[in-house]
Amino acid sequence: MGMTMTQKILAAHAGLPEVKAGELLSADLDMVLANDITGPVSIKEFDKAGFDSVFDKSRISLVMDHFTPNKDIKSAEQCQKCRTFARRFDIDNYYDVGAVGIEHALLPEKGIVAPGEAIIGADSHTCTYGALGAFSTGVGSTDVTAAMVTGKAWFKVPSALKFNLTGSFREHVSGKDLILHIIGMIGVDGALYKSMEFAGPGVASLTIDDRLTVCNMAIEAGAKNGIFPVDQVTLDYEKGRVDRAFKIYEADEDAEYDAVYDIDLGEIQPTVSFPHLPSNTRTFDDIPDIPIDQVVIGSCTNGRISDMEKAHAIMKGHHVAPGVRAIIMPATQAIYLESMRRGYLEDFIESGCIISPPTCGPCLGGHMGILAAGERCVSTTNRNFVGRMGHVESEVYLASPETAAASAIAGKIASPYSVTDGADD
Template identity: 70%
Template sequence: MAGMTMSQKILAAHAGLSEVKAGQLIEADLDLVLGNDITSPVAIKEMEKFNSKGVFNKDKIALVPDHFVPNKDIKSAENCKCVREFAKRNSITNYFEVGQMGIEHALLPEKGLTVPGDLIIGADSHTCTYGALGAFSTGVGSTDMAAGMATGKAWFKVPSAIKFNLTGKLNEYVSGKDVILHIIGMIGVDGALYKSMEFTGEGVKELSMDDRFTIANMAIEAGGKNGIFPVDEKAIEYLKEHAPGKEYKVFEADPDAEYDEEYTIDLSTLKSTVAFPHLPENTHTFDDIDDIKIDQVVIGSCTNGRIDDIRMAARILKGRKVAEGMRCIIIPATQAIYMQAMDEGLLKIFIEAGAVVSTPTCGPCLGGYMGILASGERCVSTTNRNFVGRMGATDSEIYLASPAVAAASAITGKLSQPSEL
């Protein structure tokens, strides 16, 4: 039998098996089940259908209303009320709402709820974020979430894998967002369909944890089942800070693990990368970008609302002004990040530059609120999807980019990189 990948080892361990192979169907025990204010109400209604006696473990479920929160209308208020009452009824330990809340995929690692070796499902496609910490985490539908909350188990088809060997070190202003956009541009939005994207190599240690969260977060945009990083010193330092005393298990890929494909990426060769409308794979570098006028910039989301991202935006906006007619919206991903940005004086920089700062919310990313686009408008956004109509009008356009590119574009009023300032 061939060796196993990191993901396959985690799945085998949670299924009580000594080995698994790609394509195998398994039932596995879950360490965490996650839902938000859009997906949880559906799951809660499903649970009621199969007469569940309640949840399998009140400590292993996380409910984070974050998409339309603070509530934007009656419907979103009703959804949150449904989740709030369910959390109360079942004494859910990890329920985070306004005041404690944040964007789920930034909040859970920060709270120490996601650790190496965990098997995590979430009714949100960007649940794959936690692979940055060496966990197997993946998005599921609300029905699977319901079954997971009731039984603590889920069915999986064991994925095959693609190996990304990272070498070198990123240049100034180039970040994890550029790495993952480069990869999606290279392999396409279905290039890793139902596969595990495993990142390895000397270059990993050069990436900050925030870079890794961003890369794992967008594995789904290449069709991936999950993205996963090895657990190194940086990951262990992160865990010491955020999950002190919590037990975890480190899994390493076997030397003879089988991969469908292998790619080597020299980080030092990467440039600021932008995904043009209307797919994340439609990537360009500034070598071939003409003047493109921009109406709005959004810096935030589960992809790029972490402290590294906020600091980078502040570094570029400091002492400068947002272009006339430009709307620049900055959304720290959690209360803790908001507080840190405040302590470091970053919020002052943003407001003096003519940007606005929002409470943590997913809002604009999914066309929810706090930055919807009108007909024909263009937005540079640090979010993860730029499908037709994703952020508003169907003839609006979204350019996905790093916080550095987004901040530079806010200043010039057109798609720009920091070196142009």
């Protein structure tokens, strides 16, 4: 029996000719990632164990993105611990205020991950990089400690689900709607410790940003990782970003999958995930009038320049509804700057939005947009668990940038098709 794309990458990094689902193996790593929440835990264990060196200073990334700019003394101390560690070992990929970005947008942007590579990160959404044809997955902080020293990690080889994509999206539909549709279809444990592997002629119609969004939320279906094949879209994105050699892996024709799902992209509709699970999805033929208090457009899921562009196209010429707080968060400094150059930020402000520096802030209920009891937020982030963005009696509705922008204008959960282009509110 042949191997899936993920299994081939793991076999290569373990130095094995083949692997099978369920096998345990030790694999070499191309990148080890931590942030300002998980990094300090890893560093504490590193020092406690008495380690005095890292395996490769060029293959460790520390990104200060969750509570930066620092919101309090504790967050300042966490960043200080990472900063001191980075200086101590001359870590190449250390990113702090002024050069920071949300980690899962920043690493692809910087060319730090590439096709065929194996990456772990002490953050569950490390699975994002499968969009580039890499194996990437989230692990615990102590796993990162060991990896920073050895350059290796243990894995159980996952079995796989195959998603065969055909067609292309209609207007105002994007990767966020696709992954919400899939999670609604299979459930939050539908891919538990499996690889979600995407294939079929429809893949070519998806942008890299669509793919990054889809893989980012693979973990919300319980998956070990999500992964797309490497095609010209991938290679065009990596050109000028990655200057090192990389290897492209393809699934064998006789690879074994636990299930195969056929999805026509043309049938996907704008989709909203209702509280309190990403799988609690509805489309606009089943959404009543639900007034909202806040909208967040950004995060590692939907804070890229294409997301800013889509939100801007909906919002330009309109104004945020009275009583709604609209927060725009470009995911990196480069995206922030490009949004400024294009005039998006000025238009967002004219529409009544506030612009945040790159941060994970409100996504995890950290800062820059915490919800009070009874408040509702439409967010382009990736989780809507109880208390995720603040009070346990608040509600988070997950949606695409276009749906979020339309909702900000309407003051309620609203379809992007409900907005008249250029109309002044």
